[in-house]
Amino acid sequence: MFASVRGEGAGVVELSERQRRILQFIRNWAEEHDFPPSIRDIQQGCQVSSTSVVDYNLRGLERAGVIRRHREVSRAIELCDRAARGRGVISVPLVGAIAAGEPLPVPTAEHWSSDEIDRVEVPANMLRGAHDAFAVRVRGSSMIDALIDDGDIVILQPATDVSDGDMVAVWLRTRQETTLKHIYHEGNRVRLQPANSTMQPIYVPAHEVEVQGRVVAALRQA
Amino acid sequence: MFASVRGEGAGVVELSERQRRILQFIRNWAEEHDFPPSIRDIQQGCQVSSTSVVDYNLRGLERAGVIRRHREVSRAIELCDRAARGRGVISVPLVGAIAAGEPLPVPTAEHWSSDEIDRVEVPANMLRGAHDAFAVRVRGSSMIDALIDDGDIVILQPATDVSDGDMVAVWLRTRQETTLKHIYHEGNRVRLQPANSTMQPIYVPAHEVEVQGRVVAALRQA
DNA sequence: CACGGACGCGAACATGTGTTCTCTGACTCA
DNA sequence: TGAGTCAGAGAACACATGTTCGCGTCCGTG
Structure with missing residues (x-):
């Protein structure tokens, strides 16, 4: 990068x-x-x-x-x-806010074309050609173990299958919440590892997690 | 924004x-x-x-x-x-790496003009007119309580005097290290509050801290 | 029809702007 | 010391380019 x-x-x-x-x-x-x-x-x-x-x-x-x-x-x-270096910035739609206990808002065609919607400018070289990326603003500090705080903006790329080690946004069915973690497949369960190494991973059955997107980047403004 | x-x-x-x-x-x-x-x-x-x-x-x-x-x-x-739509990106110099135990590398005129140096592109609207901002890459996870991890990039604006609540990079003379914290002046000592609200603030005499810059933004790439 | 305005054409004009030429001074190297 | 190169100054040159002006066409109106 x-x-x-x-x-x-x-x-x-x-x-x-x-x-x-x-x-x-x-x-x-x-x-x-x-x-x-x-x-x-x-x-x-x-x-x-x-x-x-x-x-x-x-x-x-x-x-x-x-x-x-x-x-x-x-x-x-x-x-x-x-x-x-790839023509400056790419403007991605800010599709909404994400908070623990709510599923991730899904980007629609509406978000891509309409000018009624806030957009975030991201340096093209941070996206690495992910032209269908979208952004969500994080509400609350429930992502603190992913080093994401209230007000931060996370750039995601739609993805259903991901590789081990990827940072992904997953919807946990039983807990009824979305969270950001590094994902590792271990047999028929998955390990969700916080980005913050001082915190413990959680283990859940594979069928309980629903990957909603892969985290491409995060932006924070003072 | x-x-x-x-x-x-x-x-x-x-x-x-x-x-x-x-x-x-x-x-x-x-x-x-x-x-x-x-x-x-x-x-x-x-x-x-x-x-x-x-x-x-x-x-x-x-x-x-x-x-x-x-x-x-x-x-x-x-x-x-x-x-x-905000004039695209501004290219700021990446003046080096920052790690606990080392002072912040100070940007020189060299950094601004030379093309021998890495540059980072930042959306102009994140800088809010800070045309003398510069970037450092964080090494190690000593900034974890500021929600900054190894590899992250921090955008700083040179500043010596700052307001309460600003996130700043300070050099702690006695500890011989640089750290990122929210700063609050309390009489003749200052309170350095981690961005991570689950962690405790530290208090140091005012003459022991040396503000090296105000944090404008932080970027992380997966 | 006469008239005026919107739109277009072509050519000349005036200036913006890249290029080039000569001359100087400082420095290196034999 | 003299040839050679680099960096620069100043002026002139040549072309690129914005501007303007006269003329023509089409159309709707009185």
Whole structure:
């Protein structure tokens, strides 16, 4: 996860102070506007004396594989790392809240299309291509042993069959509650292991658990 | 947080067939390249006979509030709906790992400009404008009472003075370790309250704690 | 029909913008 | 010391690109 951003296949070239400043300026500009800066924008923003110097350094950045330019085209600077890392964010539907004692709300087609519903933005690289993931907000601290607190947001991917060790959301029929645990199949029963290693696992018959989704990620905001 | 994405506020103007085609073309172009198309790109792509017609229709789209243009600037077309949905991700530097018994690595200018360093993408709306935030990866499970496990990533904002109740990273001089806790000033000592309400707070003299940053968010990936 | 407005066409125009050329200074290496 | 390279300054150049203007077509109205 969070792949490092280094030079492309090309040899690792040291970037000069000025080149780093320019690169950072391009990043900031892209944050503010929806289009890249021109050479003269960079010249002003980085207090460079001449456009030729900007061009000179851009060639350096290009050779280092950090950016890509299209000749003869205005403002045609692409940041390679951004393109490589999967196009920013994916917006997944926030289908509701989850609390102990309630089953997980199931995402419907409604959730995917409608704009009446809150959405959560998740960096694409955290999802690893799970395009049907959805989010739930956790209510109460019953998930505390999964290191999930009240208010946290959990990203889930629909799944019915899972591998040992996966963190999953399971509905426990007899207990009438949903919980987040690492799952291990042991014969005709399953072991549900809390993420918090100081707590004890619970064992339940296999037919009593109903996997509702695999946990892909968790977000918490202070 | 996580504002929902709804329609524009401006008056609803019917778009002509041509305007819809142009708008769609701009969207597609933005997907492929990292910069907007020029008027002549649109002309070719939508098979319009003249650049003036493109300009004419762009004015219409602008009046409808669908796009925004900057005069006298090449390729300065912004899609309003995209901008409204929170500007995607912000890339913050991953300055290193944090473990009990070690002080927090302090972010330097190096981290912000250099591309030698790993970066983490965080949805912009989780940062709330904290443009100097940085990230550390947690090593070991010593932060378990803050609901932070080995491998988790914590987003911090540099801060020396903080308000009661803030979750902060503090360096405890006598214990020689860094920890994540909610902080409360109580006279000349401070109470450090674990995020995990089942655990007990610790009390230390005020001069023994050194705030290293305020916790903005935490990310975990399965 | 005359008229005006919406829409489109093509070409010229003006400026934005990438590119290139020459000249300098600092540094390395033989 | 002199050739060579790197990094930069400044100016000019050439093309890319936004803008404008005159003209034509279609349509609904008086």
